[in-house]
Amino acid sequence: MYPPGQRPTDPCSTKRKKNDHGLPHNPFKAIVAPRPIGWISTLDKDGKANLAPYSFFNAVCDTPPIVMFSSTGYKDSVSNIDATGEFVCNMANLGLKDEMNQTSASVAHEISEFDLAGLEMAASRLVKAPRVAKAVTALECKHLQTLRLKTLTGDDTDSYVVFGQVVGVHIDESVIVDGKVDVTLYKPLSRLGYMDYAVVNEVFQMGRPKV
Template structure:
């Protein structure tokens, strides 16, 4: 099949775009507003964009609390959304009023960060403390503004649960990170394999 995204004439009952761009890691973003109230929300348009220095990004459909908080305070944390926390992650995605803490809503404990003020998810197996670099509101090909906001951050500190380290490496199968697929679908990483790059 073939379709043009401007027409969205795929003829399917649901848009297949996010099912094709998958799996996507989930950035479980914690932040604080100006009054020190904690916010926690998962974003499936999330990834690392560099390692020297380490940098990450996430994109929000709409100028949501996470984006607003980070723009104002300049700090956030990317918590690992893993199999063991799948239900809590899902609860934290609920559209609740600004003053409602998703930590409390999902029954999650907080843990202090070291170099930034937003708390971490205490039971998250890894967490990346980040300083805000910039936020971009994306524009379409015709120059019109979209409702997509991309937040860029530099990772200044990393937390790793000691149980994950095996033979000097972080064992991702012990984390079982969640990934977002299309529709209402998720997957969990439990199997990995190695391939050497070709030496030409």
């Protein structure tokens, strides 16, 4: 709720004040949380591997299975995908949190984040981009489209959304129980607001109501 006389502001407005939400830290990412982390691996046109985590990531449909991630800035992941048409979404889990964080560093294009974080690459089956060998799940993807986002006034932002169709799935058998992926064993990392992260340790079920 907003105090009387105070209206919500547009978080994307380029004309907003630096602190118009009235809090010492921007609450937007804390409100839209938790967010799964897509650990995107790609190859550039010369075959150099890149690996970077994106918390603006999610599945958008299941028939066919399509995922998306959004990059602030036209970074190597986006340019590599536009050039090669392929990528892998490795799902970072708790056991790989430090390596995932290391690959978020801004480094020169010629530096491979796999090497930077001491991560072994594994060959994919249907795309040329490599997987993170230790990732317990990974989605091989073919590029569908890249969209540059616009504001309400039609101005270009510096954010790019990449859509990919999943063509291959890798799951480590250690996280499969009774034919299902057990997220309490898998422990995928999620991004919260500020510098906060979380994992899923407990789940519950609810059936869809019958009418």
